Amino acid sequence: MPADLAVIGLGHLGLPLAQASIAAGVDTIGYDTDARPVAELAAGRPPVDGSLTASEIRRMLSGGFRPTTNPAELGRVRTAVICAPTTLGPDRTLDLTAVVDAARALAARLRPHATVLLESPVHPGTTEGVLRDVLEEGSGLRAGRDFHLAYSPGRLDPGDRAHGFAGTPKVIGGLTSACTESAAAFYGRLTDKVVRARGPREAETVKLLETNFRHVNIALVNEMAVLCHELGVDLWDVIRCAETKPFGFQAFRPGPGVGGHGVPVERLGTHRPLRMVELATQVNERMPQYVIQRCATLLNEHGKSARGARVLLLGITYRPDLADREGSPADEIARRLMDLGAVVSYHDPHVPDWRVREVPVPRADSLYEAAAHADLTILLQHHRTYDLQGLAVKAQLLLDTRGATPAGAAHRL
Numbered sequence: 001m002p003a004d005l006a007v008i009g010l011g012h013l014g015l016p017l018a019q020a021s022i023a024a025g026v027d028t029i030g031y032d033t034d035a036r037p038v039a040e041l042a043a044g045r046p047p048v049d050g051s052l053t054a055s056e057i058r059r060m061l062s063g064g065f066r067p068t069t070n071p072a073e074l075g076r077v078r079t080a081v082i083c084a085p086t087t088l089g090p091d092r093t094l095d096l097t098a099v100v101d102a103a104r105a106l107a108a109r110l111r112p113h114a115t116v117l118l119e120s121p122v123h124p125g126t127t128e129g130v131l132r133d134v135l136e137e138g139s140g141l142r143a144g145r146d147f148h149l150a151y152s153p154g155r156l157d158p159g160d161r162a163h164g165f166a167g168t169p170k171v172i173g174g175l176t177s178a179c180t181e182s183a184a185a186f187y188g189r190l191t192d193k194v195v196r197a198r199g200p201r202e203a204e205t206v207k208l209l210e211t212n213f214r215h216v217n218i219a220l221v222n223e224m225a226v227l228c229h230e231l232g233v234d235l236w237d238v239i240r241c242a243e244t245k246p247f248g249f250q251a252f253r254p255g256p257g258v259g260g261h262g263v264p265v266e267r268l269g270t271h272r273p274l275r276m277v278e279l280a281t282q283v284n285e286r287m288p289q290y291v292i293q294r295c296a297t298l299l300n301e302h303g304k305s306a307r308g309a310r311v312l313l314l315g316i317t318y319r320p321d322l323a324d325r326e327g328s329p330a331d332e333i334a335r336r337l338m339d340l341g342a343v344v345s346y347h348d349p350h351v352p353d354w355r356v357r358e359v360p361v362p363r364a365d366s367l368y369e370a371a372a373h374a375d376l377t378i379l380l381q382h383h384r385t386y387d388l389q390g391l392a393v394k395a396q397l398l399l400d401t402r403g404a405t406p407a408g409a410a411h412r413l
Contacts, residue, residue, distance in 0.1 A: 003027045003028060003029045003066070003073070003076060003077050004021075004026045004028065004077065004078055004079060005021050005026050005027065005028045005029070005078070005079045005080070005081065005186075006028075006029050006030075006031055006073065006074050006077040006079070006080045006081070006106075007021070007028060007029070007030045007081050007083060008031045008032075008074070008080060008081065008082045008083060008084065008102045008105070008106060009031075009032060009082065009083035009084040009085065009098070009102060009120070010030045010031075010032040010037055010038065010041065010047075010067065010083075011047075011083065011085055012049065012051055012156075012158055012261050012324070012326075013085075013119050013120065013154040013156075013261075014030065014032075014081075014083035015030070015047060015051060015052055016051070016052075016158075017081060017083060017119070017154075017190075018060065018065055019056065019165070020164075020165035020166065020190045020191075021189075021190060022059075022060045022063040022064065022065050024189050024190050026190075027064055028064070028065050028066070029065075029066045029067070029068055029073050029077065030065060030066070030067045030068065031067075031069070031070075031071065031073060031074060031105075032067070032069065033069060033101070034069075035069050037067075038068065038069050041057060041061075041067040042061075042067045044057050044058045044061060045057065048323060049158070049322065049323055049324035049325075049326070050322045050323030050324060050350060051322065051324065071105045071108070071109065072109065074106050074109045074110075075109030075110070075111060076111075077114070078111075078113075078114055078115065079114065079115045079117065079186050080106050080110075080114065080115070080116050080117070081117045081118075081119055082099060082102045082103065082106070082116070082117070082118045082119065082131075083119045083120060083154065084098035084099045084101070084120050085098050085120065085261075086098065086099060086120050086121050086122060088263050088265075091267065092266060092267050093123070093265075093267050093268070094121065094122060094123055094263075094265060096122060096123075096130060098120075099118070099120050099122065099131065103131055103134040103135055104134055104138055106135065106138075107134055107135045107136075107137070107138025107139045108138050108139070110135060110138070110139040110141060110147060111147075112141060112146050112147060113147060113148075114147045114148070115147065115148040115149075115150070115179075115182045115183060115186060116131075116147060116148065116149050117149075117150050117151070117152055117186070118131055118150075118151045118152070119151075119152055119153065119154040120154070121153070121207050121208075121211065121262070121263075121265070122151075122204055122207075123204070123265070123268050124201045124204040124205045124208065125204070126151075126204060127149065127150070127151040127173075127175070127201075127203075127204060128143075128149075128175055128199075128200050128201070131149070132149060132175070135147075135149070143175055144175045144176040144179060148175075148176075148178065148179040148182040148183065149175045149179055149200075150172055150173060150175065150179045150180060150182070150183035150200060150203075151172075151200040151203040151204050152170055152171060152172045152173075152183060152203060153171055153203060153204070153206050153207035153210070154207070155168050155169075155170070155171075155207075155210070156168060158260075158261070158319070158324060165190055165191060166190065166191050166192055167192060168191065169191065169192075169193040169194070169195050170187040170190075170191045170193070170194050170195065171195045171197055171203050171206050172184055172187060172194060172195065172196055172197060172203060173196075173198065173199045173200040173201070173202050173203030173204070174199070174200065175199070175200060180196055184196065208265055210262075211262040211263070211264060211265065212265065212266075212274065212277045212280075214252075214262065215258060215262075215264040215277065215280050215281065215284060216276055216277060216280040217250070217252040218252050218255070218258055218280075218284060219279070219280035219281075219283040220252070221235075221239070221252045221253060221254045222254045222283055222284060222287055223283055224238075225254035225413050229294075229413075234407065234412075235254065235403075235412075235413075236253075236403040236407070236412060237407070239251055239253060239403075253402070253403060254287075254401075254403075254413055255287070255329075255401055255402060255413070256287055256288060256329045256330075256333060256380050256401040256413070257284060257285070257287045257288050257291075257327075257328075257329025257333075258284045258287075258327070258329070259317075259318025259319070259325075259326060259327035259328040259329060260318050260319065260326060260327055261326050261327070263327075264277050264280065264281050264284075265277070266278045266281060287329065288332040288333045288336065289336065291329075291333055291399075291401060291413070292333065292336045292337065292340070294399060294411075294413070295311070295337070295376060295378065295399060296340070298397060298399060298411060299375065299376060302397060304375055304376075306337070306340040306341060306342050307340060307341030307342070308341060308342070309341075309342045309343065309375040309376060310342075310343050310373065310374045310375045310376075311342045311344050311345070311374060311375065311376045311377075311378065312346065312364060312370050312371055312373075312374035312377045313330060313333065313334060313344065313346040313347075313378050313380055314346070314347050314348070314367075314377060314378065314379045314380060314381070314386065314391075315347075315348055315379060315381025315382060315383050315386070316328055316330035316331075316346055316348045316351055316380060316381065317330075317348060317350055317381055317383075318381075319381070320381055320382050320383050320384065321350070321383055321384055322350065323350040323351060325351065328380075328381075329380065330346075330380050330381075331356060333378070333380065334346075334356045334361065335356060335357065338356070338357075344356075344361055344362075345362040345363070345364050345370065345374070346361050346362075346363060346364065347363065347364040347367050347370060348381075348383070349383055349385050350383070367386075368390070368391070368394045371391055371394045371395040371396075372394045372395070372396065374395070374396065375396060375397060376396070376397045376398075376399065377391070377395040377396075377397065377398045378398075378399045378401065379391075379398065379400045379401060379402055379404060379405070380401055380402075381402065382402045386404075388404055388405045388406075388409070388410075389405070389406060389409065391405075392405050392406070392409035392410050395410075398411065399412075399413070400412045400413065401413040
């Protein structure tokens, strides 16, 4: 059965796009090579990262959404959006393997006059370089002449209900002006505002700038956290006061590390490295070790050793109120605590089981009882279900890495 749209890749980028397109009345298929998530979605079960609920998936299915692993379906659509994952390789450049594989699957079935869009994070030049070459070679068609080709960075914040797809402007950069307008016509059905970039390289670099902006500013406030602790200054009060400035400042907050799907890109192939991003990455990657240092110091100050200490970790996901653990610092913190000989357990309402080094980590059923029993409780993520004031009373020793507890109720990062 023909469809208007194929979303290729049903992860944190693809599923929200499919949801928005179905809500806008666009006949949509979702293609992925991994049979398990496709089967789960087809059965109405939500993704494990908690980005969409079961009721939302059921509404998508009732609206006509069809998850599939059949690549033949790609030959029946007018528009295809590649949302394949990209990760950092050993040289800290983006690994485009999944994007290339998705493009090859599409190219073999690409229809003339179709529109192909890329949303995956990529290096500037990928759309008109690698992607264009794969699509043209596999299809025998010419981009900009026989089919439209454009890039539009994925911009959604997982779990953020205040800024949905429709309310988040879409940036678009096409290979030609006709490509840009074709992409704009498609995204104009889904979002309130379309922003036209000069070309695909500019649109790709928008994603690079937005992601690196986040990491650099988090690194700055993480360094301030370490400095303020040494000076005896309450950083959280500093931030509270600073964010009252109506211009020239945006508040970021420190934490035990930086998780999420938006990885900092500091190297672009043979081009010069982004030195500030390199430094920011180093700062952020040191934060789990800094948390461990603070833990050891707190235990020592209370006459206890890290070896044999009972340590409870609260909130092991990368962001609050989601089950997604992509890049969460909890794993490294748990490993380092174990290396010191600590006995680690955890509590997280969104994560029923957790393994570190392939070993199950005990999950606390009763939060308050576990905190009262633990020598040290560490708040890594502030889920809304946590009553932190009550927790601060029950816990023997509480380290709050998110500044969520009332001032004086806990030791804060």
